[in-house]
Amino acid sequence: MxxxxxxxxxxxxxxxxxxxxxxxxxxxxxxxxxxxxxxxxxxxxxxxxxxxxxxxxxxxxxxxxxxxxxxxxxxxxxxxxxxxxxxxxxxxxxxxLMKKIEHLEASKRRLLGEGLGGCSIEELQQLEEKLERSVVTIRARKMQVYKQQIQHLKEKGQALSAENAMLCKKFGETERGGSSEAERQVAASAEISEVSDVETELFIGLPETRNKRVRHPEII
CATH class of the missing domain: 3.40.1810.10 (Transcription factor, MADS-box)
Incomplete structure (x- = not known):
């Protein structure tokens, strides 16, 4: 069992x-x-x-x-x-540690403007001085961040300007090359026009006879 x-x-x-x-x-x-x-x-x-x-x-x-x-x-x-x-x-x-935590929490509430009822004039003045120092530090940090951002934007603007100048230079060279090609085409067209102005009338006979004919067209 x-x-x-x-x-x-x-x-x-x-x-x-x-x-x-x-x-x-x-x-x-x-x-x-x-x-x-x-x-x-x-x-x-x-x-x-x-x-x-x-x-x-x-x-x-x-x-x-x-x-x-x-x-x-x-x-x-x-x-x-x-x-x-x-x-x-x-x-x-x-x-x-518990006392330190309670003290820190009370200080945090006071910095947020809470729990000020039991504070004396001296404590309020000390709290005001702390807040003023904090504001000065925050503003200094903000100005530093602004300067860093401005410097970054300036560097970016300089890089864009350099890139723009490079593109403009490249575009100008291409435009000058196109103009030279157009000039060459115009010159070729002028040569063709000059050739077309040459006499193309058909004439059978010796060259001397042709010249005489040209000088005395009334004989024909």
Whole structure:
């Protein structure tokens, strides 16, 4: 039969609680003995019953085991601070940080113009001076950003001007080249016109006769 899982809580019935204590005490003492024999471990076990009765087991000597334990704990405390001291230190640091956070949040609200009801004249004057210094710093930074932007725009404008000049120069060379080609075409057309002005009348005969005919056209 499978035993159900035992709920870990105080047994309310006194008789059942005493029976359970006796059984588990004997089992714990038996396990301590087995551990010391099987593993060659130094084991010391101390049990006080609800009524204050002492039950103990020691694989060697209870006193020597306790002294060894105390010596070991002393060495640990010498190297590491006590846990309670650490916790106390952490609590103090946490409280200090919380106070700083509250102070910063209050200062932030005051800079935003909130929570000024409890401020004195001196505190208000100090707050005003802080805001004035902040405004001066912000304006100086703004002017610096403006100057940087203006310088960037000037550099960009210079680059665009250089590019525009290069394009204009290139376009001018192309235009002059086109004009020269047009002049060459006009000259060629003039030569063709001159050739077309030469006499093209058909004449059969010797060249001398043609010349005479030209000088005396009435003979024909």
């Amino acid at each position: 499978v035993r159900g899982k035992t709920e870990m809580r105080l047994i309310e019935n006194a008789t059942s609680r005493q029976v359970t204590f006796s059984k588990r005490r004997n089992g714990l003492l038996k396990k301590a003995f087995e551990l010391s024999v099987l593993c060659d471990a130094e084991v010391a076990l101390i049990i006080f019953s609800p009524t204050g009765k002492l039950y103990e087991f020691a694989s060697s000597s209870m006193q020597s085991t306790i002294e060894r334990y105390e010596k070991h704990m002393t060495e640990i405390r010498a190297h590491d601070p006590p846990e309670e001291h650490n916790m106390q230190k952490l609590k103090q640091e946490t409280a200090s």
